[in-house]
Structures are given as C-alpha cells and as structure tokens.
Amino acid sequence: MNHLRFFLLAGLLLVGLQLWVAWEKDYGPRPAEVPLSTTPATPAAVGDDGVPTTAAAPSAPADVPAAPAEPAATPAVPAAGQPAAEAGRLVRIESDVLRLTVSTRGAEILEAELPGYPVSLERRDVAVKLLNQDAQRYFIAQSGLVASERKAPDHTTEFQIDGDAFALADGQSVLEVPFTWSDGEGLTVRKILRLERGSYALSIRHEIDNQSAAPWRGSQYRQMQRVPPPKPSAFAFNDPELYAFVGAAVYSPDEMFQKLPFDDFAEEPFRRTFAGGWSAMQQHYFVGAYIPDATEQTSYETAILPGSGFMPTRFLMRQMSPAFEVAPGASQSIGARLYLGPKLQSLLPEVAPGLQYTVDYGMVAFIAQPLFWLMSWIHKLVGNWGVAIIILTLLIKLAFYRLSEAQYRSMARMRKLQPRLEALKERFGDDRQKMAQAQMDLFKQEKVNPLGGCLPILVQIPVFFALYWVIFEAVELRQAPFFGWIQDLSVKDPYFVLPLLNAVVMWYTQRLSPTPGMDPVQRKVLQSMPLVFGVLFAFFPSGLVLYWLANGVLGLVQQIVIMKRVEAEK
Numbered sequence: 001m002n003h004l005r006f007f008l009l010a011g012l013l014l015v016g017l018q019l020w021v022a023w024e025k026d027y028g029p030r031p032a033e034v035p036l037s038t039t040p041a042t043p044a045a046v047g048d049d050g051v052p053t054t055a056a057a058p059s060a061p062a063d064v065p066a067a068p069a070e071p072a073a074t075p076a077v078p079a080a081g082q083p084a085a086e087a088g089r090l091v092r093i094e095s096d097v098l099r100l101t102v103s104t105r106g107a108e109i110l111e112a113e114l115p116g117y118p119v120s121l122e123r124r125d126v127a128v129k130l131l132n133q134d135a136q137r138y139f140i141a142q143s144g145l146v147a148s149e150r151k152a153p154d155h156t157t158e159f160q161i162d163g164d165a166f167a168l169a170d171g172q173s174v175l176e177v178p179f180t181w182s183d184g185e186g187l188t189v190r191k192i193l194r195l196e197r198g199s200y201a202l203s204i205r206h207e208i209d210n211q212s213a214a215p216w217r218g219s220q221y222r223q224m225q226r227v228p229p230p231k232p233s234a235f236a237f238n239d240p241e242l243y244a245f246v247g248a249a250v251y252s253p254d255e256m257f258q259k260l261p262f263d264d265f266a267e268e269p270f271r272r273t274f275a276g277g278w279s280a281m282q283q284h285y286f287v288g289a290y291i292p293d294a295t296e297q298t299s300y301e302t303a304i305l306p307g308s309g310f311m312p313t314r315f316l317m318r319q320m321s322p323a324f325e326v327a328p329g330a331s332q333s334i335g336a337r338l339y340l341g342p343k344l345q346s347l348l349p350e351v352a353p354g355l356q357y358t359v360d361y362g363m364v365a366f367i368a369q370p371l372f373w374l375m376s377w378i379h380k381l382v383g384n385w386g387v388a389i390i391i392l393t394l395l396i397k398l399a400f401y402r403l404s405e406a407q408y409r410s411m412a413r414m415r416k417l418q419p420r421l422e423a424l425k426e427r428f429g430d431d432r433q434k435m436a437q438a439q440m441d442l443f444k445q446e447k448v449n450p451l452g453g454c455l456p457i458l459v460q461i462p463v464f465f466a467l468y469w470v471i472f473e474a475v476e477l478r479q480a481p482f483f484g485w486i487q488d489l490s491v492k493d494p495y496f497v498l499p500l501l502n503a504v505v506m507w508y509t510q511r512l513s514p515t516p517g518m519d520p521v522q523r524k525v526l527q528s529m530p531l532v533f534g535v536l537f538a539f540f541p542s543g544l545v546l547y548w549l550a551n552g553v554l555g556l557v558q559q560i561v562i563m564k565r566v567e568a569e570k
Contacts, residue, residue, distance in 0.1 A: 095196070
C-alpha cells in the first residue's frame, strides 16, 4: 500500500471527526432546565437562591449544622447589560494579575478579569472575564456560613465595608480586604479576601468572633454557579470552543481527577466527602477552583438551580466544611483558596495536586503531555513558540529517523522498478490477478517491501493529533507570535501562506513517490490531495500547519538524499 493513501485516509477521518463533533455540539441533546422541585435526583440541600438548607451535606457527619429553614429573600439576578442587584454595592479589588468585582451582598465575587490575557489581538485593551455576572455568561463564586441555631452570614447577607476600590500598591506584596457583619447580639464575622502579587489564587477567610453568651456552631460553604457559555455564532470545525470541555471537575486522592459534565447533574449528582481534594468549573484555557485545606474533610455536591426571569438554568458545584464550634468569648477562623486564572501547566501543580489535569488533552494526553513538556523546555531556550515547534519537529524526525529511512529506501527502490512495473502492466493488460502476482514476484526478487512506507505514517498520526490538541488547549500558545504576519499560533494563518507552502511541499513529495499498479482514478484522487490538504489546513491553527510544513520539508530533504544514494547503488 502506498503511503499516500494514508494521507487520504487521515484527511477523511479528521474531517469526519470534526463534522461529527460540531454536529453533536449544535444539535445534540442539551440539559433540560428542570426546577428543583420536580427533579428528585437534585439534592434537597439547595434553595432557589443557592443557599444551603437543612440537608446541606448528606454525606457529611451527622453533626453538620442546618441552615435557617427560610433563608432571606434574594434579589433577582440582573439580566444581561443590567447593573447588579440594588441590595449589594459593588466593590473593586485589584492586584497585578486580577481585577475583581465584589458585591457587599454576601461578598460574592461577580466578576474576575485577567488583565494579562486580552480577549483577542484586535482588542488588547479588553481583558478576558473569567467570572461574569452577565446572564448569557453567568459564572460567579460565592461563599458563606450556615448554622442550625444562630444567625450566620451566607452569600445573600449584606456586609459592611469602608471604601469602594482597593488596589495592590507598588511595593506591596499582599492586599487584604475585610467585609464585616454583626448579628447585634455579640457575634461578629469578618470575611477577608486576600490577594498576593503575581498570584491567581486568592484566600477567602471567615473570622468568627463570638462575644455572646452562647456557643456558635456552623459550617463554611464555597460554591461556584454558572451557565454554559454561548455556542460559537457560526459553524467552524477548527474552533476550539466547539470541543473544549466546559463543566465541573473534582479531584480526590483516591479517585483522582473526574470531569462532571453538566448533562449528568440531574440524573447523577455528585456527593462525596474526602480530604486533600478540590472542585472546579473549567473551560477552554481558564479555570476556577476552590481549594480547601488539605486536612479538611470536605463534602462536595453538585446541583441544578432553576431559571427565573432572564436567567437560565444554572449549574452549581459546592463544598461544605465539617461543623465547628466557637465558644462564648472565643474566636475562630476558617477559609480556603480560590484559583481564578489561566491553565498554566507549570503553575497548576504548585497551586494544588492534580490541578494540571484541567488541561484537557483527551485520549492523547499520554502523548500530548510529554510533547508539551519538551516544547516548553525548548521554548525556554529559544524564547519563541514557533521556533520551538520547528525544533520539536526536528527532534521527532530524528527519533523516527530509522523508520523514515526504511520508508524512503523502499520508495526509492520502487521508483527504480517503475519502468519494469510499467512493462508488466503492458504485458498483462487488464488481467489484475496475473499483474498482482507478477508484481509480488518482482518485489520478492528485488527484496522490496511495498508496505515499507506504512509504519512511519502510522506512527506520526498519533503525534499529529497530540500536537493538534496541545496547540488548541495550551494557554501558553494562546496569542503566541511566530514571525512576521503570524502573530497568534493558535489561530489560522491570516494570509494562508503556510497552508500554500505546505501544499507545494506535498505536491513535490508526491511527484517523487512511485504509484505502481495504481489505476487512473486512484492516481487522480491522490494527485488532488495537496489541494485538499491545502484547503483543510487553511482553517487549522498556524502552529499546527507550521509543524506539518516543517515535517514535510525535513521529510522531503531526507527523501531526496536517500533516493540519490539508492539510485547510485548498483
């Protein structure tokens, strides 16, 4: 089998896969917007406003406290383009890498902007907004306290704070912003947001000061709720937003990393208690994750919040701490970290064990992760991701050199046999059986393996798909420039220069490749492959096309050198 047939097969499989995934994304089943009261599988621990109720943590110990049976009324969530609820004043909190919009209502984080990550090269002045209070992209982070017998400030409670804006000053490494609440009977709670310079992980801490005559017993909860982001407005099989996983995730020491699709929240809600884990809401390039203390026996659960007004159904991922008691005259503090930022693969393992698994390479992760590690190491040396891709291609070529050499030697010998094969074709005419037998006898006599070119192609296909996902998924390559007109390796070449060059290299490689015994129809199909791949690659990330172009150029050079050596042999 000629190796060019593998190009045809790979192209057809790739296009078919892309079309199928896009179809499922556009027309596949969507999670139903079911009110909690009609969804038996949804935990009864969640009220319409997301405040934990009496069954707050069914898998937690029996002494986990209950929340008030009738939580305070919650103002309606603002629709797209409308200001936040009037019950909460907005406070701006800013570090060098995070810009937060926090409401005095519950000190809930309504927006989180990442100034180091513009939404696009054309809109460099607009930062990516990971948390968002807009109804169409609703994604917020909340936390609070619940108690069974005493009042407790949850995420619907109004806090007090002096000031509307807080920023990390030059030379300052830590910024702490306190929100204060008191029940008027001796219980005071300070909710403190702590940001550090250069860190996407902030600390959220509740300090409970009980100067009343009775003990206070309760738990801290942390939760994120969001709606699925809007689908791309136009069909584009190369758009990573079509394939990137958007949903919840949880990590535990025993079961490791688990993705929790929104579609499973109704029928298979997640409920477990363990220490040393975390929960997250992840999306393409960015992630929000609550990380409790590693020793805390945290209860985790998922739920669905019903839509109301302009707000569609929301999906909730919650953590609940064990119950604790604050004696009269005593104080106690409890908290967790909240990571809001990019999925930087060198940073995530330092934030929490297993957080790097939110970088979703799918089934080719076992190849993609080593490829990215090697490419990152090269990038540290050369400082350019495009150059790193070219050098990585060269290293891959060197690793497969022996296989490629066998492939090109087989092709060169086939090329030398081309006149004799044409003579056999004229001799046997349309008798395909005799023609095939005569070809095999000739190959056996000349010690030529017609399948010698297959293995290198088969080996390279998984590498190609792994690199495809690396370039699509790795935020490090997002908006990474190469040279000249290539200013973003994660999107298509704006002038289609790389796809055109790749088509030329494929066409010339094809001219050097023998096609013995192939009928005219097959030959014409193969001759059209450079054009087919040129059009296909026109919509692929330029980084991926750069890899395929570099691979093709190196292969062409190797093929020409080996063919000249074989032709010089007697």
